[in-house]
Amino acid sequence: MATIKLDRRDVQILAILSREGRISKAALAERVALSATPCWERLKRLEQAGLITGYRADVALKKLAPHVEVFVLAELDNHRAEAFQTFERAIDRHDEIVGGWALGGGFDYLLHVIAPDIDAYQRLIDGLLAQGIGLARYFTYIVTKPVKTGSPPPFSALLGEPPDRKD
Incomplete structure (x- = not known):
């Protein structure tokens, strides 16, 4: 399988979806500073490349x-x-x-x-x-208590980019 070339917006889309799988396409497009159609096309390309394998809910x-x-x-x-x-x-x-x-x-x-x-x-x-x-x-x-669960992958670290800190 050929590797897919990702740019910063693709990585942003993956990071946002890994935290907020139910985000609307319009809100996703706004968050990555794209209009709806190009954002949707990127999303479809990421899904077709197998980078997005599913969407699910975290159930309490x-x-x-x-x-x-x-x-x-x-x-x-x-x-x-x-x-x-x-x-x-x-x-x-x-x-x-x-x-x-x-x-x-x-x-x-x-x-x-x-x-x-x-x-x-x-x-x-x-x-x-x-x-x-x-x-x-x-x-x-x-397990006596959950301490950290469901965190998205560290996309920045995996791709060799400086981390986005929320300190």
């Missing part, structure tokens, strides 16, 4: 239902490619596992789990162990 789960949020460090008993594929397919089938990352270093995966309660979380883990998907060890870390 605490207000919705009781739940427990857990991070799990997982280690597999085998490090062949097919073992990783088997594990990844298995965790993809569980809606409670809302995030998963393959890691380099001491553990193989970091999983983000949201379950109704600790018992439901433990049933999930017991089920994974019973499936024989290669889970050798796991370490559970219960």
